[in-house]
Amino acid sequence: MTDPWIDDFLYPEKKLVASGRHIIDFEGVHRELAKPHVTLSLLHEEYVRDAQKIGSVPYAYRTFTEHYRSYAQKHKATLRIRRKPGEIMEVDWAGKPLFITDPDTGENVKVYLFVASLPCSQLAYVEGALSMDM
Known part of the structure; x- marks a missing residue:
């Protein structure tokens, strides 16, 4: 592991800011996804509209979802409950x-x-x- 790799791993937002693209509000996306009938596709459309309003360049949908999934893997706390087959429904x-x-x-x-x-x-x-x- 090199220092730049560790920096990218711990602070991916720095790399996103340096790219010159419109910044993604990961916490806001995560909060909105908890609401019913909200999808990543819908949030990406809102993100693109916000970027266009201020004249900055938005990420494409695929890149937007990749960055969000990377954020979610690091910040979402989940606990896998192990079950035996047929034990519970x-x-x-x-x-x-x-x-x-x-x-x-x-x-x-x-x-x-x-x-x-x-x-x-x-x-x-x-x-x-x-x-x-x-």
């Missing part, structure tokens, strides 16, 4: 309700998504239900 109701149209009445009816997953194999089962009291 995780279940929950997912997201916001969807709607189906009743063919007889034309009325929109709420449908809730039940999701069950097996953590070891990462297989999932999804089924729609008309109520969450089953």
Whole structure:
């Protein structure tokens, strides 16, 4: 390991600033991704608009995502929970309700998504239900 390599590893923001490109607000991107219906693609579009407003050059989408993933690997705290196959199944109701149209009445009816997953194999089962009291 050389000093420049260690410097790039510990302080990647310095290299990004020196590139002359519009700076990416990694903390802001990370915060926004926690919100529902927010994607990296949407955040990149906002980043490009912000860069164009001030006349600086934005990163391309691929480079933007590579820099964010590098940031996320270093700063996101995650803990892998080891499970034995078949030991546990995780279940929950997912997201916001969807709607189906009743063919007889034309009325929109709420449908809730039940999701069950097996953590070891990462297989999932999804089924729609008309109520969450089953």
